[in-house]
Amino acid sequence: MKTGTIVKVSGPLVVAEGMRDANMFDVVRVSDKHLIGEIIEMHGDKASIQVYEETSGLGPGEEVISTGMPMSVELGPGLVSTIYDGIQRPLEKLYEASGTNIQKGIEVKSLDREKKWKFEPKKINGDAVEAGDVIGIVQETAVVVCKIMVPYGLKGTIKEIYVGEFTVEETVCVVTDEKGKDVAVTMMQKWPVRRERPYKIKKTPDSLLVTGQRVVDTFFPITKGGVAAIPGPFGSGKTVTQHQLAKWADADIVVYIGCGERGNEMTDVLNEFPELKDPRTGESLMQRTVLIANTSDMPVAAREASIYTGITIAEFFRDMGYSVALMADSTSRWAEALREMSGRLEEMPGEEGYPAYLGSRLAQFYERAGRVVSLGSEERVGTLTAIGAVSPPGGDTSEPVSQATLRIVKVFWGLDASLAYKRHFPAINWLSSYSLYQDRVDEWADINVHPDFSEHRTEAMLLLQTEAELQEIVQLVGVDSLSHSDRLILETTRSIREDFLHQNSFHEVDTYTSLHKQYRMLKLILTFYHEAQTAIKAGVHIQKITKMDVIERIGRAKYVEELNVDKSYDEIESNIIKEITDLISKGADEL
Known part of the structure; x- marks a missing residue:
């Protein structure tokens, strides 16, 4: 054992001398309270240690003991359905040992040693x-x-x-x-959290991670093994969006990291997940979930560890050949922890006080996602999808964390405060968001969902972009100045926005939409658009089209249960054609 002596205490940073024999990233025990820490900098025989527990009461002269081992997680049966803190201590066991307030220096094994x-x-x-x-x-x-x-x-x-x-x-x-x-x-295996678990080959992600969220699956998809970011200002719905993705994503295992977020948000997860039924298995969602809670009132240094703890656990399940979805909420709080520790280490600050290595640390985290062939003589392909929420101050995505993240991820779901204020959720802005996996997913969806899936998506996206241009004209000279066909575009895009993109996460049917239902919903709206175009060419006034009874049925179509989709939607489609035909024939009579 290598022992040293504390010479300085600065919040979560402790400097100890006499540590020449210790190594970078060794786990140490600080003082007679046995606080857990990790060496993050070495200068001669002085070691800078970030302590993962409250350091009040520590002073110079107290002993520091190095374990000679890097920060590691325990991997084995017992991980799933457990809630851990940032350094993989099970919170339930901590509660049993110390009550509602976690005692300093308390040691609890990550995996139950008695359970058989x-x-x-x-x-x-x-x-x-x-x-x-x-x-x-x-x-x-x-x-x-x-x-x-x-x-x-x-x-x-x-x-x-x-x-x-x-x-x-x-x-x-x-x-x-x-x-x-x-x-x-x-x-049980132990694995250092800062080291990526090895694999044979990294493959290109090519299949869609089905989330049941229409704006994501249809317009801005993510693949199994992909990386995505959800930046958005306070109150725009980042956490609810991540909860939705965690609940309904087509993944075998979900690892949810609450990093520096509010405690009540983790409480929501804890209360909801055991009660929610997994659409694939019919069992509780908690049966395939690992939770890591490092809330904003917990020591700041542990935020840094929580991200690595979570992704190492996710890699363990990926190595088994599972599809794993990792939610990190939020990487901004993690970056703030990096900034605080960097400031206490007196490092040269980069942009907005963040350390110069912010971009490389974010890249190291996100690059651990992917679709890989696992080690072993039998081929197993596992995927790890990483989705990180970013909380830019004031919603300004030009700040360093958002910009560094955007350089790494391939999917950007930009949350918009103005949409959130209009109660349009998920508040993902369809004009600023993008997915670089789109081409691959289009091929996959045309084979696995319907040959017209990508064609419908492209047409709907084009209509939404045209709407943005038309709205500028409307603001200048009013809606009456537009042609009938342009006003039809506005009516169609209103339907795409309100009936398709708007999704109620608290409605038992609307909370999850299968790919088949998504295709049929979009087809309904586009069928209306194409038929109405024919009517306008035949001289039917736009106001008669917008007053059709079937429009209300299109609006309510999202609440149709999955089992009744084909029957109900076929009926609505035939109603669209019938009502349009009636309008055309009446128009001809009037002529």
């Missing part, structure tokens, strides 16, 4: 194995099977493999490595 898990072997004695091979499985929750893999760096032959119930520390398999040494394998 039923281990089913998938290999037999004499099998050759290498790092990443699945030697057995554990039914972790009703919907998640935890695959027990050979740890990184181990290759050899199975000498013995057991069956039965074991704790995470008990040996389930003995592997004779290439040097002839017997290595005991348990169900």
